[in-house]
């Protein structure tokens with residue numbers, strides 16, 4: 001999310017408070033929750049592998065698998081209520097968020113081409129922890 005810091009700094013007070021309200025409404029940052037689940041399942045991982053496209057949040061080198069944890073708003077989760085486009089400065093947001101989405105797509109392609117298996121977990125999928133555990137377990141075991 002570091003790449004978005006510049007954007008957060010130039011938000012109008014209203015935009016900023018809307019986004020911060022979204023952030024505050026969660027008890028835990030999405031990445032931390034996923035890490036906790038992965039750790040509890042007994043898998044060990046590396047964080048933000050710098051040499052891999054997109055710096056995946058979790059990397060499982062031996063299994064050649066990576067997990068991205070994406071915020072629905074910043075990464076533009078399709079048809080997701082959390083990814084609603086702000087009503088003001090729509091052009092700015094459209095360009096910014098579409099750029100993020102395209103970058104994600106490119107990184108995923110590059111990883112897959114290099115033989116990595118990629119799992120993307122969206123912020124809105126974190127509420128059901130049991131389902132999340134099953135999904136991560138299936139992905140890592142396969």
Ligand SMILES: [Zn+2]
Nearest residue numbers: 072077080124
């Ligand atoms: Zn979502």
